[in-house]
Amino acid sequence: MKNAFSFANESIVSNASNVRHTYMKPRILAFIPAHNEEKSIRDCLAGLGDQTLPRDVELDVIVIADNCTDRTEEVALEAGEEFRLRLKVLTTKNNKHRKVGALNAAWKSIYGDPLDLYDKKLTIYQEYYKTSVKAILGMDADSRLAPDALTQLWEGLMSSRNIGGVMAKYTMRMPKKKSLISKDDVHYEEKIRTGEYGGAIARWWTHQQKQDMASWLLDLQYRGGSTYVLGGQATLFRPEALQDIIEENKLDGPWQDESDVEDMLLTWQIQKSKWKTLISPTARCFVDAMKSYHTFRQQRNKWQSGTVELLTNKDIGVKSNHKGKIWRSQIKTFIDLSVRLLFIILLALSLATDQFYWSWIWVIPVALASVLNTILAIKTPMHRIIDVILAALLISPEIYLWVNLITFANVWLGKLSANKKDGWAIQYNAERGATRSKLVEGIIIVALLIIAIVYLCFDYRSYLTSESVQLAIQPYLKAGWIALTYLTIYTSLFMLYQIWTLRGRHTA
Numbered sequence: 001m002k003n004a005f006s007f008a009n010e011s012i013v014s015n016a017s018n019v020r021h022t023y024m025k026p027r028i029l030a031f032i033p034a035h036n037e038e039k040s041i042r043d044c045l046a047g048l049g050d051q052t053l054p055r056d057v058e059l060d061v062i063v064i065a066d067n068c069t070d071r072t073e074e075v076a077l078e079a080g081e082e083f084r085l086r087l088k089v090l091t092t093k094n095n096k097h098r099k100v101g102a103l104n105a106a107w108k109s110i111y112g113d114p115l116d117l118y119d120k121k122l123t124i125y126q127e128y129y130k131t132s133v134k135a136i137l138g139m140d141a142d143s144r145l146a147p148d149a150l151t152q153l154w155e156g157l158m159s160s161r162n163i164g165g166v167m168a169k170y171t172m173r174m175p176k177k178k179s180l181i182s183k184d185d186v187h188y189e190e191k192i193r194t195g196e197y198g199g200a201i202a203r204w205w206t207h208q209q210k211q212d213m214a215s216w217l218l219d220l221q222y223r224g225g226s227t228y229v230l231g232g233q234a235t236l237f238r239p240e241a242l243q244d245i246i247e248e249n250k251l252d253g254p255w256q257d258e259s260d261v262e263d264m265l266l267t268w269q270i271q272k273s274k275w276k277t278l279i280s281p282t283a284r285c286f287v288d289a290m291k292s293y294h295t296f297r298q299q300r301n302k303w304q305s306g307t308v309e310l311l312t313n314k315d316i317g318v319k320s321n322h323k324g325k326i327w328r329s330q331i332k333t334f335i336d337l338s339v340r341l342l343f344i345i346l347l348a349l350s351l352a353t354d355q356f357y358w359s360w361i362w363v364i365p366v367a368l369a370s371v372l373n374t375i376l377a378i379k380t381p382m383h384r385i386i387d388v389i390l391a392a393l394l395i396s397p398e399i400y401l402w403v404n405l406i407t408f409a410n411v412w413l414g415k416l417s418a419n420k421k422d423g424w425a426i427q428y429n430a431e432r433g434a435t436r437s438k439l440v441e442g443i444i445i446v447a448l449l450i451i452a453i454v455y456l457c458f459d460y461r462s463y464l465t466s467e468s469v470q471l472a473i474q475p476y477l478k479a480g481w482i483a484l485t486y487l488t489i490y491t492s493l494f495m496l497y498q499i500w501t502l503r504g505r506h507t508a
Helices: 006-011 016-021 041-049 072-082 098-111 124-132 149-157 188-193 200-222 239-249 262-272 293-312 323-352 360-379 385-392 395-414 423-432 439-459 467-501
Strands: 027-034 058-066 086-092 133-139 163-172 234-237 276-287
Touching: 027 041, 027 098, 041 058, 041 072, 058 072, 058 098, 072 086, 086 098, 098 124, 098 239, 124 133, 133 149, 133 239, 149 163, 149 234, 149 276, 163 200, 163 239, 163 262, 200 276, 200 293, 200 360, 200 385, 200 395, 200 467, 234 239, 234 276, 239 262, 262 276, 262 293, 293 323, 293 395, 323 395, 323 439, 323 467, 360 385, 360 395, 360 467, 385 395
Parallel strands: 027 058, 027 133, 058 086, 163 276
Antiparallel strands: 133 234, 163 234
């Protein structure tokens, strides 16, 4: 393991007698966990090389090559020299705690390990260096900060003494068109595998995630900028806030793996210690999206299951000021699912028994949804005309919503299971291509089921439309349509509220 304390030796004199008269500039220290990220780490470090630092503030970078079997360490060191970064690499072996373990390893390399059996004391050089660290940047190896983002995060963090963390605004990077690569290019397959290029479906799917993120960011800004999760892609922390977590919870590092959403758990603990957690109104970070249905589902399964675990597991013992908001979001998703399932069932029964009556009132929620999604599409950074059109027609939003509804139902039903799944392992395997999507099989099963139901309805048409059946079904249809009407009124009012909040000048 290459020790990050050598930073201190570069900044202060080697003669111990002169330490008392040494001045070290305040600095930002970046932690970048990287597990087999040789293809993305250079771009991440290039973004740090682009930054204009605050006046008299220095930047040091620690890349944690976590259980790597590729050239992540070599590429990081080469990029550090190329972009003139003060960079060191820590290497971990047999780290069973993945990203959490990597981040804590970086933390211990600066602040010491409370579990050290020999109770090693920090040297005077290490104490000076530790004191000089005024902010810690937690960043993913496949993310890239926009120019000046680090200064903007710094200004947000230093604007008030009680701010514990400030998160950048995330924007998913749109894959380049595959048509830009010549089929005769000998590196064609290699370039496709990097994920930098994608077809129409991958690009469309990326925009849906980008619009979803934009909607979340706009909502947070409308409510004052306070956030219930400081995302791990790019967040600037105050070291004192992280140290408070360690002291209050008797931990050996700020990050914990008790939850699949370790960044949300960390944020809640920071809030518990009376620190504020905010998003920056200006700092931007570009991140990679999940470019396939399968990897997206596994990622969202991890996020949703981790969120549900935080909401329902009393053993974790931490709460957030935003807990009510998160519960309301879960209830809203349940209502969205209920409305769609109830509508499908009632429509099928009404048509089968010849008791369907059209009402123009049902156009209202459709029109509101169209207006809302059109505004969101326009406010999404770097949107395309086709994205706005598909949003206005509700094609893209409805498909994307159904995917999230399936994930929501799957996670809550999974709460009934006695077996806890490892969300991190499932997502890693999906991204490596070690698991396979069952989307095609699911579509085939649903299509066959619809065909079978339609066939039976036509085959038993005379029976289903008989007076006795209609009279028997009518009370249930009436009660169902009334319930659906109330639910639709609620969702319509909620959409009106969302449209109202989007009138401001906040940007995503």
